[in-house]
Amino acid sequence: MTPDKKNWLLDERLLQSQKLAAIGQLSAGIAHEINNPLAIIRQEAEWMQLLLTKEEIAGPQKREELQGSLRQIVQQVDRCTEIVRNLLDFARKRQPVIQAVDVNRTIEDMTMLVEKEARHHNIKIVREYDQNLPAIYSDAPQLRQVFLNLLTNAAHAIGKDGTITITTGRQGNGSVHIMIRDTGCGIPPADLEKIFDPFFTTKVEGKGTGLGLSICHGIIQRLGGEITVQSTVGRGATFTIILPRKPDVESLLT
Structure with a gap:
């Protein structure tokens, strides 16, 4: 094994150790995120037990209350599942699979997934694709994850009645x-410098795990790129991703 390869492997192990250490430091936040939905599940289950002891359970009002409690339980279990899945994605070490990627096609696939729901909230999606954009060598599944996360966040930030604009283009260095x-x-402004930190979220409690942008940041870095954000309160935000034509070996090993 060459000295360079040994150094890369050591760096890889160090970064993975740092990532796991960060998860340990964030354990209080993890417990808080999971305990909230679990408390709701317990409350709804106890309410259902109480309803089942009443003779008038057959009435339509009681049946609706039971159905409402069951819906709450399902929603909160789904939330716990999402938290755990995002946490595993953050901790998991997955090496990119590099292949030729059509960036316009990749982001369009994800745009089509969110567009129907966006229209329902009167959110218009404007496409400004560079039709002569060259293919790059990257990991398409991981890029889809990033694009879908950013598009979903943009729709949530708008709520209703707004516009999402997607622009692609070429950089002078082939990126x-x-x-x-x-x-x-x-x-x-105070939140911008923390926006990619694990478990940091600007969403109301219960609406986000705070891991999505952190995962996006890690993916883009591993692919040799960079992701930045600019924002003005009340006017929106712009996330910019720059990807190289082909990532170097060192970035893939981190």
């Missing part, structure tokens, strides 16, 4: 850029 701009609520 490509992707910009996702929304007309949502924007991000306060």
Whole structure:
């Protein structure tokens, strides 16, 4: 094994250790995130037990209350599942699978997934694709995960009545850029520097795990790129991704 390869492997192990250490430090936040839905599940289950002891359980009102409690339980279990899945994605070490990627096609596939729901909330999606964008060598499944997360966040930031603009283009050094701009609520300046931190979220409690953007940041870094954000409160936010034509070996090993 060459000295360079040994150094890369050591760096890889160090980064993985740092990631696991970060999870340990964030254990209080993890417990808080999971305990909230579990408390709701317990409360709803106890309410159902109480209803089942009453003779008038057959009435339509009681049946509706039971159905409401069951819906709450399912929703909160789904939330716990999402928290655990995001946590595993954050901790998991997955090496990218590099292949030729059509960036326009990849982001369009994800745009089509969110567009129907966006229209329902009167959110317009504007496409400004560079039709001559060259293919890059990257990991398409991981890029889809990033694009879907950013598009979903943009729609949530708007809520209703707004616009998401997607722009792709070429950089002078052969790299490509992707910009996702929304007309949502924007991000306060004090939050911008923490926006990619694990478990940091600007969403109301119960609406986000705070891991999505952290995972996106890690994916883009591993693919040799960078992701940045600019925002003005009340005017929206713009996330910009720059990807190299081909990631170097060192970035893939981190």
